[in-house]
Amino acid sequence: MIYWIPNNKKKKTITVTIDDAYLSFYEVGLPIFEKYQVPVTLFLNTENVGGFNYMSWDQLRDSLRRGVEIQNHSHTHSSFATLDEEAIMSEIETSQNLIFTNLNITPNLFAFPFGESSDLAQKTIERYFDAAFGQHSGAFSMNYQYYIPRFPLNENYGSLERLRDISKSLPFESAQLQPSNPTLNPPSTRFVLDVEGGVNGVNCFIADFQGSIEKKMTVLENKLLIELSRMPVSGRLRFNCTKVDNDIFWYGHQYFLN
Numbered sequence: 001m002i003y004w005i006p007n008n009k010k011k012k013t014i015t016v017t018i019d020d021a022y023l024s025f026y027e028v029g030l031p032i033f034e035k036y037q038v039p040v041t042l043f044l045n046t047e048n049v050g051g052f053n054y055m056s057w058d059q060l061r062d063s064l065r066r067g068v069e070i071q072n073h074s075h076t077h078s079s080f081a082t083l084d085e086e087a088i089m090s091e092i093e094t095s096q097n098l099i100f101t102n103l104n105i106t107p108n109l110f111a112f113p114f115g116e117s118s119d120l121a122q123k124t125i126e127r128y129f130d131a132a133f134g135q136h137s138g139a140f141s142m143n144y145q146y147y148i149p150r151f152p153l154n155e156n157y158g159s160l161e162r163l164r165d166i167s168k169s170l171p172f173e174s175a176q177l178q179p180s181n182p183t184l185n186p187p188s189t190r191f192v193l194d195v196e197g198g199v200n201g202v203n204c205f206i207a208d209f210q211g212s213i214e215k216k217m218t219v220l221e222n223k224l225l226i227e228l229s230r231m232p233v234s235g236r237l238r239f240n241c242t243k244v245d246n247d248i249f250w251y252g253h254q255y256f257l258n
Ligand SMILES: [Zn+2]
Pocket: 019, 020, 073, 077, 113, 114
């Protein structure tokens, strides 16, 4: 999928990915995707295979035969935000080996468990994969090759209306939020967003586990200085920055705070 999208001549394309290989994907989801001929990519964490409510290797082999693309989602589904290099390599090598042994394929894509990452994690997985995905909202762009956003579609964010809206979003030509390290240590209330083409009309929604965070935004040398009204709490801190003109441009970033 990853090679097809950037070279695709059509302006707007969506692709569907599913994480964790729950049994419900095999029993409920897959027949529906097949019925409507929607291609899907399944990100697999290998330790759970065959466990309660998870798919077995037989079911994964059957899914492969039925056209599902299977890619890597680690072995133990630990957060990569806090793992050291050795632990990350072990996660990847264990899962790649199990997938090759049981499915005879070698994944070239990765999805971070919980969408949590760090500079170290991204540098380490570059050796094994062509690209990697987070779980933060945003339009697909190869500018963020080892932390590509994906729009979640779940119980809370699963309406058809939302699907229609997000499927219309486009990436900025280039957007960069500083600090760029997805593990934010030490915590900070100051961020800078740099958008090619300028930050006029860009608005950001910022939230952590306590909810949305008020902020002050100032344009400085064509960049957007964002100052939060309070220190973010531990866990995930998400930025959603959008600009609406004829299209909706959407840049997202997720930080993890210890
Ligand atoms: Zn997962």
